[in-house]
Amino acid sequence: MCLAIPGKIVELDAQNAHLAVVDVVGVRRKVDLGLLLEQFPVPGDWVLIHVGFAMSKISEADALDQMRTLRMLGEADAAMEEVRGYGLENEEQDAPGQGRIQ
Amino acid sequence: MRFVDEFRAPELISKAGEEIRRLADPHRHFRIMEVCGGHTHAIYRFGLKDLLPENVELIHGPGCPVCVLPMGRIDDGLSLAAKPDFIFAAFGDMMRVPGTHGSPLEYKARGMDVRIVYSPADALKLARSNPEKHVMFFAIGFETTAPSTALTLMRAKAEGLRNFSVFCNHVTIIPAIRAILDSPDMRLDGFVGPGHVSTVIGCRPYDWIAKDERKPVVVSGFEPLDILQSIVMLLRQLRDGEAKVENQYKRVVPWEGNLAALRAMAEVFELRPYFEWRGLGFISQSALKIRASYAQWDSEQRFSVPGVRVTDPKAAQCGEVLKGVLKPAQCKLFGRECTPEQPVGALMVSSEGSCAAYYNYEHRKPVTIASAAAN
Numbered sequence: 001m002c003l004a005i006p007g008k009i010v011e012l013d014a015q016n017a018h019l020a021v022v023d024v025v026g027v028r029r030k031v032d033l034g035l036l037l038e039q040f041p042v043p044g045d046w047v048l049i050h051v052g053f054a055m056s057k058i059s060e061a062d063a064l065d066q067m068r069t070l071r072m073l074g075e076a077d078a079a080m081e082e083v084r085g086y087g088l089e090n091e092e093q094d095a096p097g098q099g100r101i102q
Numbered sequence: 103m104r105f106v107d108e109f110r111a112p113e114l115i116s117k118a119g120e121e122i123r124r125l126a127d128p129h130r131h132f133r134i135m136e137v138c139g140g141h142t143h144a145i146y147r148f149g150l151k152d153l154l155p156e157n158v159e160l161i162h163g164p165g166c167p168v169c170v171l172p173m174g175r176i177d178d179g180l181s182l183a184a185k186p187d188f189i190f191a192a193f194g195d196m197m198r199v200p201g202t203h204g205s206p207l208e209y210k211a212r213g214m215d216v217r218i219v220y221s222p223a224d225a226l227k228l229a230r231s232n233p234e235k236h237v238m239f240f241a242i243g244f245e246t247t248a249p250s251t252a253l254t255l256m257r258a259k260a261e262g263l264r265n266f267s268v269f270c271n272h273v274t275i276i277p278a279i280r281a282i283l284d285s286p287d288m289r290l291d292g293f294v295g296p297g298h299v300s301t302v303i304g305c306r307p308y309d310w311i312a313k314d315e316r317k318p319v320v321v322s323g324f325e326p327l328d329i330l331q332s333i334v335m336l337l338r339q340l341r342d343g344e345a346k347v348e349n350q351y352k353r354v355v356p357w358e359g360n361l362a363a364l365r366a367m368a369e370v371f372e373l374r375p376y377f378e379w380r381g382l383g384f385i386s387q388s389a390l391k392i393r394a395s396y397a398q399w400d401s402e403q404r405f406s407v408p409g410v411r412v413t414d415p416k417a418a419q420c421g422e423v424l425k426g427v428l429k430p431a432q433c434k435l436f437g438r439e440c441t442p443e444q445p446v447g448a449l450m451v452s453s454e455g456s457c458a459a460y461y462n463y464e465h466r467k468p469v470t471i472a473s474a475a476a477n
Contacts, residue, residue, distance in 0.1 A: 004298055004354075032223055034253045037362040048301070048354065051193070051243075052221025053250040055360065056301045062353050069325050073147050075453065082194075085220035088227055 004048035004055065005070070005079045006063035007031065009041045022049065024079075025067070029086040052086050111327055118330035119153040125337035132158045133289060134336055135426060137279060138296035139166030139454025140324055146463035148326045158333065161426035162456040164278045164382060165296055167243045168195050169424060169449045169456075171271055172380045173412040176201040179240045179269045180209055181408055182401060189215045189232060191225040192240040199448050202412050206240075222247075222254040222268075229258075229266035238401050240269045245302040248272040248390060249363035252370035255392065255399050269401040270392050273377065275299050276307050277388035281379075283315055287427060292336040294329065295321035297351050304359025305347050312345040323351040370396055380414065380448065381421030420447040423456060430460035437465060 007022035018034040046063040047054035183190035210216035225239035241251045308319040318339035322332035377389030392400035422428040440446040449455035
Protein backbone atom coordinates (compact mmCIF):
# COMPACT_ATOMS: atom_id res chain seq x y z
CA MET A 1 0.00 0.00 0.00
CA CYS A 2 2.96 2.26 0.54
CA LEU A 3 4.13 2.00 -3.03
CA ALA A 4 2.45 4.04 -5.69
CA ILE A 5 1.64 2.84 -9.19
CA PRO A 6 2.40 5.21 -12.09
CA GLY A 7 -0.11 5.58 -14.90
CA LYS A 8 -0.85 7.84 -17.86
CA ILE A 9 -4.23 9.55 -18.22
CA VAL A 10 -5.79 8.31 -21.48
CA GLU A 11 -9.15 10.02 -21.37
CA LEU A 12 -11.51 11.65 -18.93
CA ASP A 13 -14.79 9.84 -18.36
CA ALA A 14 -17.66 11.53 -20.17
CA GLN A 15 -20.27 10.42 -17.60
CA ASN A 16 -18.31 10.90 -14.40
CA ALA A 17 -16.23 14.04 -14.13
CA HIS A 18 -14.07 12.56 -11.37
CA LEU A 19 -13.08 9.42 -13.29
CA ALA A 20 -10.48 8.88 -15.97
CA VAL A 21 -9.14 5.93 -17.91
CA VAL A 22 -5.51 5.42 -16.98
CA ASP A 23 -2.99 3.27 -18.80
CA VAL A 24 -0.50 1.32 -16.70
CA VAL A 25 1.87 -0.41 -19.11
CA GLY A 26 -1.00 -1.32 -21.39
CA VAL A 27 -3.59 -2.23 -18.77
CA ARG A 28 -6.38 0.32 -18.82
CA ARG A 29 -8.63 0.93 -15.87
CA LYS A 30 -10.73 3.74 -14.46
CA VAL A 31 -9.21 5.62 -11.55
CA ASP A 32 -10.62 8.38 -9.40
CA LEU A 33 -9.18 11.89 -9.83
CA GLY A 34 -11.15 13.40 -6.94
CA LEU A 35 -8.03 13.91 -4.81
CA LEU A 36 -6.29 15.95 -7.50
CA LEU A 37 -8.75 18.85 -7.63
CA GLU A 38 -5.94 21.33 -6.99
CA GLN A 39 -4.04 20.23 -10.11
CA PHE A 40 -6.59 18.36 -12.18
CA PRO A 41 -4.83 16.22 -14.80
CA VAL A 42 -5.53 16.18 -18.53
CA PRO A 43 -4.99 13.31 -21.00
CA GLY A 44 -1.29 12.71 -21.46
CA ASP A 45 -0.43 13.59 -17.83
CA TRP A 46 1.21 11.03 -15.57
CA VAL A 47 -0.10 10.32 -12.08
CA LEU A 48 0.79 8.16 -9.10
CA ILE A 49 -2.09 5.90 -8.09
CA HIS A 50 -2.83 4.52 -4.63
CA VAL A 51 -5.74 2.10 -4.14
CA GLY A 52 -7.55 3.31 -7.26
CA PHE A 53 -7.14 7.03 -6.61
CA ALA A 54 -4.64 9.32 -8.35
CA MET A 55 -2.73 11.04 -5.55
CA SER A 56 -0.14 13.17 -7.33
CA LYS A 57 0.89 14.37 -10.75
CA ILE A 58 4.42 13.47 -11.77
CA SER A 59 6.66 13.82 -14.80
CA GLU A 60 7.02 11.05 -17.39
CA ALA A 61 10.64 10.50 -16.33
CA ASP A 62 9.57 10.04 -12.70
CA ALA A 63 6.79 7.68 -13.80
CA LEU A 64 9.33 5.51 -15.62
CA ASP A 65 11.61 5.61 -12.58
CA GLN A 66 8.74 4.55 -10.37
CA MET A 67 7.95 1.61 -12.65
CA ARG A 68 11.56 0.52 -12.47
CA THR A 69 11.51 0.85 -8.69
CA LEU A 70 8.42 -1.38 -8.49
CA ARG A 71 10.13 -3.98 -10.65
CA MET A 72 13.33 -3.84 -8.61
CA LEU A 73 11.34 -4.22 -5.41
CA GLY A 74 9.69 -7.34 -6.81
CA GLU A 75 6.34 -5.53 -6.55
CA ALA A 76 5.63 -5.22 -10.29
CA ASP A 77 3.37 -8.28 -10.43
CA ALA A 78 1.49 -7.20 -7.32
CA ALA A 79 1.10 -3.72 -8.80
CA MET A 80 -0.32 -5.10 -12.05
CA GLU A 81 -2.60 -7.45 -10.12
CA GLU A 82 -3.87 -4.42 -8.23
CA VAL A 83 -4.45 -2.40 -11.40
CA ARG A 84 -6.21 -5.32 -13.11
CA GLY A 85 -8.41 -5.63 -10.04
CA TYR A 86 -9.64 -2.02 -10.18
CA GLY A 87 -13.30 -1.84 -11.13
CA LEU A 88 -14.03 -5.45 -10.07
CA GLU A 89 -14.52 -6.62 -13.64
CA ASN A 90 -12.53 -5.99 -16.78
CA GLU A 91 -14.43 -3.18 -18.37
CA GLU A 92 -11.66 -1.59 -20.34
CA GLN A 93 -9.82 -2.90 -23.37
CA ASP A 94 -6.18 -3.51 -22.61
CA ALA A 95 -3.66 -2.82 -25.31
CA PRO A 96 -2.65 -6.20 -26.83
CA GLY A 97 0.25 -8.07 -25.30
CA GLN A 98 0.71 -5.53 -22.52
CA GLY A 99 0.61 -5.55 -18.78
CA ARG A 100 4.19 -6.45 -18.00
CA ILE A 101 6.41 -3.86 -16.43
CA GLN A 102 9.53 -4.23 -18.52
CA MET B 103 27.01 -6.31 -11.89
CA ARG B 104 23.60 -7.54 -12.96
CA PHE B 105 21.67 -5.65 -10.30
CA VAL B 106 23.83 -2.57 -10.21
CA ASP B 107 23.21 -1.82 -13.87
CA GLU B 108 19.49 -1.65 -13.31
CA PHE B 109 19.64 1.10 -10.73
CA ARG B 110 19.39 4.72 -11.64
CA ALA B 111 22.86 6.27 -11.63
CA PRO B 112 24.88 3.38 -10.16
CA GLU B 113 27.99 5.54 -9.95
CA LEU B 114 26.07 7.95 -7.73
CA ILE B 115 25.08 5.04 -5.48
CA SER B 116 28.74 4.18 -4.88
CA LYS B 117 29.47 7.86 -4.30
CA ALA B 118 26.63 8.14 -1.77
CA GLY B 119 27.99 5.07 0.02
CA GLU B 120 31.45 6.69 0.16
CA GLU B 121 29.96 9.94 1.39
CA ILE B 122 28.11 8.12 4.18
CA ARG B 123 31.32 6.43 5.31
CA ARG B 124 33.10 9.81 5.22
CA LEU B 125 30.38 11.57 7.22
CA ALA B 126 29.83 8.88 9.84
CA ASP B 127 32.12 9.97 12.67
CA PRO B 128 33.73 6.71 13.83
CA HIS B 129 33.47 7.85 17.46
CA ARG B 130 29.70 8.02 17.25
CA HIS B 131 26.97 5.45 16.70
CA PHE B 132 24.10 6.70 14.54
CA ARG B 133 20.63 5.25 14.95
CA ILE B 134 18.33 6.29 12.12
CA MET B 135 14.71 5.19 11.91
CA GLU B 136 13.02 4.67 8.58
CA VAL B 137 9.39 5.25 9.49
CA CYS B 138 7.73 3.75 6.42
CA GLY B 139 7.35 0.03 5.74
CA GLY B 140 7.97 0.67 2.03
CA HIS B 141 11.43 1.96 2.94
CA THR B 142 12.05 -1.08 5.16
CA HIS B 143 11.18 -3.32 2.23
CA ALA B 144 13.48 -1.37 -0.11
CA ILE B 145 16.37 -1.36 2.38
CA TYR B 146 16.30 -5.15 2.69
CA ARG B 147 15.56 -5.81 -0.95
CA PHE B 148 18.47 -3.69 -2.16
CA GLY B 149 20.78 -4.79 0.64
CA LEU B 150 21.47 -1.16 1.51
CA LYS B 151 22.67 -2.09 4.99
CA ASP B 152 25.68 -3.70 3.36
CA LEU B 153 26.70 -0.28 2.03
CA LEU B 154 26.57 1.36 5.45
CA PRO B 155 29.39 1.40 7.98
CA GLU B 156 28.77 -0.50 11.21
CA ASN B 157 28.12 2.64 13.20
CA VAL B 158 25.18 3.70 11.01
CA GLU B 159 22.27 1.57 12.16
CA LEU B 160 18.83 1.58 10.55
CA ILE B 161 15.90 1.00 12.90
CA HIS B 162 12.61 -0.08 11.35
CA GLY B 163 9.67 2.09 12.23
CA PRO B 164 5.96 1.53 12.74
CA GLY B 165 4.88 2.45 9.19
CA CYS B 166 3.31 -0.84 8.13
CA PRO B 167 -0.47 -0.52 8.50
CA VAL B 168 -1.16 -4.24 8.63
CA CYS B 169 1.55 -4.73 11.25
CA VAL B 170 0.39 -2.12 13.75
CA LEU B 171 -3.27 -3.16 13.72
CA PRO B 172 -3.98 -5.04 16.97
CA MET B 173 -5.66 -8.40 16.72
CA GLY B 174 -8.74 -7.17 18.59
CA ARG B 175 -9.66 -4.88 15.69
CA ILE B 176 -9.44 -7.78 13.24
CA ASP B 177 -11.63 -9.89 15.55
CA ASP B 178 -14.12 -7.02 15.85
CA GLY B 179 -14.32 -6.59 12.10
CA LEU B 180 -14.64 -10.31 11.47
CA SER B 181 -17.37 -10.64 14.13
CA LEU B 182 -19.57 -8.60 11.80
CA ALA B 183 -18.69 -10.75 8.79
CA ALA B 184 -20.73 -13.56 10.35
CA LYS B 185 -23.95 -11.56 10.03
CA PRO B 186 -26.39 -12.76 7.38
CA ASP B 187 -26.32 -10.99 4.02
CA PHE B 188 -23.04 -9.34 4.87
CA ILE B 189 -20.01 -8.85 2.64
CA PHE B 190 -16.64 -8.21 4.32
CA ALA B 191 -14.39 -6.38 1.85
CA ALA B 192 -10.72 -5.56 2.46
CA PHE B 193 -7.42 -5.07 0.66
CA GLY B 194 -5.46 -8.21 -0.19
CA ASP B 195 -2.82 -7.29 2.43
CA MET B 196 -5.38 -7.92 5.17
CA MET B 197 -6.50 -11.33 4.01
CA ARG B 198 -3.83 -13.47 5.66
CA VAL B 199 -3.50 -11.46 8.86
CA PRO B 200 -4.38 -13.76 11.75
CA GLY B 201 -7.29 -12.97 14.06
CA THR B 202 -7.99 -15.05 17.18
CA HIS B 203 -10.20 -17.44 15.21
CA GLY B 204 -8.41 -17.21 11.89
CA SER B 205 -7.61 -14.75 9.12
CA PRO B 206 -10.23 -13.23 6.79
CA LEU B 207 -9.23 -15.88 4.22
CA GLU B 208 -9.97 -18.64 6.72
CA TYR B 209 -13.34 -17.05 7.46
CA LYS B 210 -13.99 -17.13 3.73
CA ALA B 211 -13.12 -20.82 3.67
CA ARG B 212 -15.75 -21.32 6.38
CA GLY B 213 -18.35 -19.85 4.07
CA MET B 214 -18.46 -16.19 5.00
CA ASP B 215 -18.64 -13.69 2.19
CA VAL B 216 -15.14 -12.18 2.26
CA ARG B 217 -13.94 -10.29 -0.81
CA ILE B 218 -10.65 -8.75 -1.84
CA VAL B 219 -10.94 -5.26 -3.27
CA TYR B 220 -8.09 -3.15 -4.58
CA SER B 221 -9.81 0.17 -3.96
CA PRO B 222 -12.41 1.45 -1.48
CA ALA B 223 -14.28 2.69 -4.57
CA ASP B 224 -14.72 -0.96 -5.57
CA ALA B 225 -16.22 -1.81 -2.19
CA LEU B 226 -18.76 0.91 -2.94
CA LYS B 227 -19.32 -0.66 -6.34
CA LEU B 228 -19.96 -4.02 -4.64
CA ALA B 229 -22.64 -2.32 -2.54
CA ARG B 230 -24.30 -0.88 -5.63
CA SER B 231 -24.39 -4.25 -7.36
CA ASN B 232 -25.53 -6.16 -4.24
CA PRO B 233 -28.42 -4.02 -2.97
CA GLU B 234 -29.83 -6.91 -0.91
CA LYS B 235 -26.60 -7.20 1.10
CA HIS B 236 -24.58 -4.94 3.36
CA VAL B 237 -21.02 -4.30 2.25
CA MET B 238 -18.51 -3.38 4.94
CA PHE B 239 -15.11 -2.09 3.86
CA PHE B 240 -12.46 -2.90 6.47
CA ALA B 241 -10.27 0.15 6.01
CA ILE B 242 -6.61 0.20 7.01
CA GLY B 243 -3.69 2.46 6.30
CA PHE B 244 -1.98 5.71 7.13
CA GLU B 245 -2.61 9.02 5.38
CA THR B 246 -1.73 7.39 2.05
CA THR B 247 -5.03 5.52 1.92
CA ALA B 248 -7.23 7.49 4.35
CA PRO B 249 -8.15 10.20 1.79
CA SER B 250 -9.44 7.54 -0.63
CA THR B 251 -11.65 6.08 2.09
CA ALA B 252 -12.86 9.60 2.93
CA LEU B 253 -13.76 10.39 -0.66
CA THR B 254 -15.51 7.02 -1.00
CA LEU B 255 -17.65 7.84 2.04
CA MET B 256 -18.46 11.26 0.59
CA ARG B 257 -19.60 9.52 -2.60
CA ALA B 258 -21.71 7.00 -0.62
CA LYS B 259 -23.40 9.84 1.25
CA ALA B 260 -24.00 11.86 -1.92
CA GLU B 261 -25.61 8.82 -3.53
CA GLY B 262 -27.59 7.99 -0.41
CA LEU B 263 -26.29 4.43 -0.60
CA ARG B 264 -27.59 2.75 2.55
CA ASN B 265 -26.05 -0.73 2.33
CA PHE B 266 -22.43 0.37 2.66
CA SER B 267 -20.25 1.13 5.67
CA VAL B 268 -16.61 1.45 6.63
CA PHE B 269 -14.93 -0.21 9.60
CA CYS B 270 -12.31 2.46 10.07
CA ASN B 271 -8.82 1.54 11.27
CA HIS B 272 -7.00 4.46 9.70
CA VAL B 273 -4.07 5.67 11.75
CA THR B 274 -1.88 8.76 11.59
CA ILE B 275 1.89 8.66 11.52
CA ILE B 276 2.84 11.69 13.64
CA PRO B 277 1.52 10.42 17.04
CA ALA B 278 3.31 7.10 16.45
CA ILE B 279 6.61 8.93 15.95
CA ARG B 280 5.90 10.91 19.12
CA ALA B 281 5.23 7.69 21.07
CA ILE B 282 8.51 6.22 19.85
CA LEU B 283 10.44 9.36 20.81
CA ASP B 284 8.78 9.31 24.25
CA SER B 285 9.72 5.68 24.79
CA PRO B 286 12.54 5.54 27.37
CA ASP B 287 14.30 2.53 25.81
CA MET B 288 14.65 4.18 22.40
CA ARG B 289 17.46 6.50 21.40
CA LEU B 290 17.29 7.79 17.85
CA ASP B 291 19.39 10.35 15.99
CA GLY B 292 17.13 11.09 13.04
CA PHE B 293 14.37 9.94 10.74
CA VAL B 294 14.03 8.94 7.12
CA GLY B 295 10.52 10.37 6.65
CA PRO B 296 7.80 8.49 4.76
CA GLY B 297 7.50 9.23 1.04
CA HIS B 298 3.90 8.72 0.08
CA VAL B 299 2.31 9.66 3.41
CA SER B 300 4.10 12.97 2.90
CA THR B 301 2.52 13.50 -0.53
CA VAL B 302 -0.69 13.87 1.50
CA ILE B 303 0.39 15.59 4.73
CA GLY B 304 3.37 17.50 3.31
CA CYS B 305 6.51 18.24 5.33
CA ARG B 306 5.24 20.72 7.93
CA PRO B 307 3.82 18.11 10.35
CA TYR B 308 7.41 16.96 11.03
CA ASP B 309 8.55 20.43 12.15
CA TRP B 310 8.20 19.64 15.88
CA ILE B 311 10.59 16.68 15.56
CA ALA B 312 13.28 19.09 14.38
CA LYS B 313 12.37 22.08 16.57
CA ASP B 314 11.34 20.44 19.86
CA GLU B 315 13.17 17.12 19.74
CA ARG B 316 16.23 18.42 17.86
CA LYS B 317 16.22 15.43 15.48
CA PRO B 318 16.63 15.83 11.72
CA VAL B 319 14.00 14.46 9.34
CA VAL B 320 14.53 13.81 5.63
CA VAL B 321 11.47 12.82 3.58
CA SER B 322 12.72 10.21 1.12
CA GLY B 323 11.90 8.44 -2.12
CA PHE B 324 12.11 4.67 -2.50
CA GLU B 325 14.96 4.06 -4.91
CA PRO B 326 18.32 2.95 -3.52
CA LEU B 327 19.84 6.32 -4.43
CA ASP B 328 16.96 8.18 -2.73
CA ILE B 329 17.41 6.34 0.54
CA LEU B 330 21.21 6.66 0.53
CA GLN B 331 20.98 10.37 -0.32
CA SER B 332 18.55 10.83 2.56
CA ILE B 333 21.01 9.17 4.92
CA VAL B 334 23.75 11.49 3.60
CA MET B 335 21.49 14.50 4.27
CA LEU B 336 20.75 13.28 7.80
CA LEU B 337 24.44 12.66 8.58
CA ARG B 338 25.36 16.13 7.26
CA GLN B 339 22.83 17.72 9.58
CA LEU B 340 24.09 15.64 12.50
CA ARG B 341 27.71 16.58 11.72
CA ASP B 342 26.78 20.26 11.66
CA GLY B 343 24.66 20.02 14.80
CA GLU B 344 21.55 20.96 12.84
CA ALA B 345 18.00 19.64 13.10
CA LYS B 346 15.65 20.54 10.29
CA VAL B 347 13.11 18.95 7.98
CA GLU B 348 14.39 18.37 4.45
CA ASN B 349 12.65 16.97 1.40
CA GLN B 350 14.73 14.59 -0.68
CA TYR B 351 11.62 13.42 -2.60
CA LYS B 352 10.73 16.82 -4.08
CA ARG B 353 9.84 15.26 -7.42
CA VAL B 354 6.73 13.76 -5.79
CA VAL B 355 6.21 15.39 -2.37
CA PRO B 356 5.00 19.01 -2.27
CA TRP B 357 5.98 20.85 0.93
CA GLU B 358 2.32 21.67 1.64
CA GLY B 359 0.98 18.19 0.86
CA ASN B 360 -2.20 17.44 -1.08
CA LEU B 361 -4.85 19.98 -0.05
CA ALA B 362 -7.77 18.17 -1.70
CA ALA B 363 -6.85 14.98 0.15
CA LEU B 364 -6.50 16.82 3.47
CA ARG B 365 -9.90 18.47 2.92
CA ALA B 366 -11.59 15.12 2.22
CA MET B 367 -10.08 13.67 5.40
CA ALA B 368 -11.20 16.67 7.46
CA GLU B 369 -14.74 16.40 6.07
CA VAL B 370 -15.18 12.75 7.01
CA PHE B 371 -12.83 11.95 9.88
CA GLU B 372 -12.04 13.24 13.34
CA LEU B 373 -9.34 12.09 15.74
CA ARG B 374 -10.12 9.26 18.12
CA PRO B 375 -9.23 10.12 21.73
CA TYR B 376 -6.94 7.09 21.71
CA PHE B 377 -6.29 3.95 19.68
CA GLU B 378 -4.40 0.76 20.38
CA TRP B 379 -1.35 -0.03 18.25
CA ARG B 380 0.28 -3.40 18.26
CA GLY B 381 3.54 -3.10 20.14
CA LEU B 382 3.14 0.57 20.99
CA GLY B 383 0.01 0.23 23.12
CA PHE B 384 -2.61 2.98 23.40
CA ILE B 385 -1.58 6.23 21.73
CA SER B 386 -3.75 9.29 22.19
CA GLN B 387 -5.17 11.00 19.10
CA SER B 388 -3.40 8.56 16.83
CA ALA B 389 -6.26 7.26 14.69
CA LEU B 390 -9.23 8.47 12.72
CA LYS B 391 -12.87 7.85 13.39
CA ILE B 392 -15.81 8.65 11.19
CA ARG B 393 -17.65 11.85 12.10
CA ALA B 394 -21.23 11.77 13.40
CA SER B 395 -22.39 13.36 10.15
CA TYR B 396 -21.36 10.09 8.45
CA ALA B 397 -22.62 7.81 11.26
CA GLN B 398 -24.84 5.86 8.90
CA TRP B 399 -21.78 4.76 6.94
CA ASP B 400 -19.69 3.93 10.01
CA SER B 401 -19.80 0.18 10.79
CA GLU B 402 -18.92 0.86 14.43
CA GLN B 403 -21.74 3.36 14.95
CA ARG B 404 -24.22 1.36 12.94
CA PHE B 405 -23.65 -2.17 14.28
CA SER B 406 -22.79 -3.50 17.67
CA VAL B 407 -19.09 -4.31 17.79
CA PRO B 408 -17.72 -6.34 20.72
CA GLY B 409 -14.66 -4.10 21.19
CA VAL B 410 -12.39 -6.96 22.17
CA ARG B 411 -8.79 -6.60 23.27
CA VAL B 412 -6.55 -9.53 22.52
CA THR B 413 -2.94 -9.94 23.46
CA ASP B 414 -0.66 -11.33 20.78
CA PRO B 415 0.49 -14.95 21.07
CA LYS B 416 2.87 -14.96 24.02
CA ALA B 417 5.91 -16.32 22.24
CA ALA B 418 5.62 -13.81 19.38
CA GLN B 419 7.60 -10.62 19.99
CA CYS B 420 5.94 -8.45 17.32
CA GLY B 421 5.72 -5.52 19.73
CA GLU B 422 9.43 -5.42 20.46
CA VAL B 423 10.25 -5.70 16.76
CA LEU B 424 7.76 -2.94 15.91
CA LYS B 425 9.33 -0.63 18.47
CA GLY B 426 12.76 -1.33 17.04
CA VAL B 427 13.95 -2.88 20.33
CA LEU B 428 14.46 -6.31 18.75
CA LYS B 429 15.61 -7.18 15.24
CA PRO B 430 13.26 -9.61 13.43
CA ALA B 431 15.65 -12.57 13.72
CA GLN B 432 15.90 -12.06 17.50
CA CYS B 433 12.24 -13.09 17.93
CA LYS B 434 11.96 -16.64 19.22
CA LEU B 435 9.48 -17.64 16.51
CA PHE B 436 11.28 -16.04 13.54
CA GLY B 437 11.83 -18.43 10.65
CA ARG B 438 10.64 -21.43 12.67
CA GLU B 439 7.00 -21.24 13.81
CA CYS B 440 6.53 -17.89 12.02
CA THR B 441 7.28 -17.68 8.28
CA PRO B 442 5.65 -15.79 5.37
CA GLU B 443 3.92 -19.07 4.44
CA GLN B 444 2.58 -19.65 7.98
CA PRO B 445 2.60 -16.27 9.70
CA VAL B 446 1.96 -16.07 13.45
CA GLY B 447 2.37 -12.31 13.59
CA ALA B 448 1.30 -9.62 11.15
CA LEU B 449 4.87 -8.44 10.56
CA MET B 450 5.47 -11.65 8.63
CA VAL B 451 2.43 -11.13 6.37
CA SER B 452 2.87 -7.84 4.57
CA SER B 453 5.78 -7.19 2.22
CA GLU B 454 6.15 -3.92 4.17
CA GLY B 455 6.51 -5.82 7.44
CA SER B 456 10.07 -5.91 8.72
CA CYS B 457 9.92 -9.65 9.52
CA ALA B 458 8.76 -10.59 6.00
CA ALA B 459 11.35 -8.25 4.46
CA TYR B 460 14.09 -9.66 6.66
CA TYR B 461 13.01 -13.24 5.99
CA ASN B 462 12.79 -12.82 2.21
CA TYR B 463 15.94 -10.85 1.62
CA GLU B 464 18.32 -11.04 4.57
CA HIS B 465 17.60 -14.58 5.72
CA ARG B 466 17.89 -15.92 2.17
CA LYS B 467 20.60 -13.44 1.10
CA PRO B 468 19.90 -12.65 -2.56
CA VAL B 469 22.20 -10.69 -4.85
CA THR B 470 22.36 -7.14 -3.54
CA ILE B 471 24.11 -3.97 -4.59
CA ALA B 472 27.10 -4.65 -2.39
CA SER B 473 27.50 -8.31 -3.31
CA ALA B 474 26.94 -7.59 -7.01
CA ALA B 475 29.49 -4.80 -6.93
CA ALA B 476 32.02 -7.16 -5.37
CA ASN B 477 31.67 -9.66 -8.21
